[in-house]
Amino acid sequence: MKVIIRDYKVTDEIGWIRCRTLAFLQTAYFDNVLNKKEHYQNPAIELVAELDGQIVGLIDVEYELEERTVCSKGEGLGGMIWHIAVHPDFSHQGIGEQLLYAAETEAKKMNINRFEAWTRDDRWVQNWYEKMKFKIVDSYYHVYFEGNEMNHRIQGNIPDLYLINAFTHYVGKDIDQFKSNKRVHKCVCFEKSF
Numbered sequence: 001m002k003v004i005i006r007d008y009k010v011t012d013e014i015g016w017i018r019c020r021t022l023a024f025l026q027t028a029y030f031d032n033v034l035n036k037k038e039h040y041q042n043p044a045i046e047l048v049a050e051l052d053g054q055i056v057g058l059i060d061v062e063y064e065l066e067e068r069t070v071c072s073k074g075e076g077l078g079g080m081i082w083h084i085a086v087h088p089d090f091s092h093q094g095i096g097e098q099l100l101y102a103a104e105t106e107a108k109k110m111n112i113n114r115f116e117a118w119t120r121d122d123r124w125v126q127n128w129y130e131k132m133k134f135k136i137v138d139s140y141y142h143v144y145f146e147g148n149e150m151n152h153r154i155q156g157n158i159p160d161l162y163l164i165n166a167f168t169h170y171v172g173k174d175i176d177q178f179k180s181n182k183r184v185h186k187c188v189c190f191e192k193s194f
Contacts, residue, residue, distance in 0.1 A: 008046035015055030023085035028120035081117035134190035144183035
């Protein structure tokens with residue numbers, strides 16, 4: 001199988017969306033569906049893996065021209081991996097690794113010295129980052145409130161507006177208070193220096 005790693009083109013958008021959506025369905029980010037590709041405020045390394053005209057993998061890394069304008073951790077100029085995905089029909093064939101190494105090669109040419117990536121608590125995803133020599137440097141929680149889980153915990157200040165569902169970031173230490181919630185994910189920051 002000969003996969004071509006190349007720069008993203010605007011004409012790749014539909015294939016990019018399909019690949020990302022199918023890849024994310026197998027993760028804790030299953031409901032983070034995009035209907036168009038993101039555009040970044042800063043420069044970005046945007047690569048795709050193509051096989052026989054089909055987008056089978058992708059990586060988007062927005063990078064800094066000035067420290068701490070994109071990344072939240074580390075020293076020097078960094079790049080934030082916003083998206084890395086491999087179509088599930090082509091997983092476990094080294095495509096993600098090829099995309100990461102190609103992005104690292106490009107980043108080094110621009111004096112970027114590290115990548116940062118945030119992911120949820122899918123153990124297999126975390127194992128992949130660790131295999132790629134990333135280290136955990138921070139974490140917090142994504143807490144979802146749905147229907148009865150709200151139980152007047154989140155109050156709005158707008159009359160006649162009732163929250164039914166909410167997605168929140170919890171940075172405190174007492175995560176046990178949310179043990180009855182169906183969806184609580186530890187969001188972990190990985191960093192790799194090169």
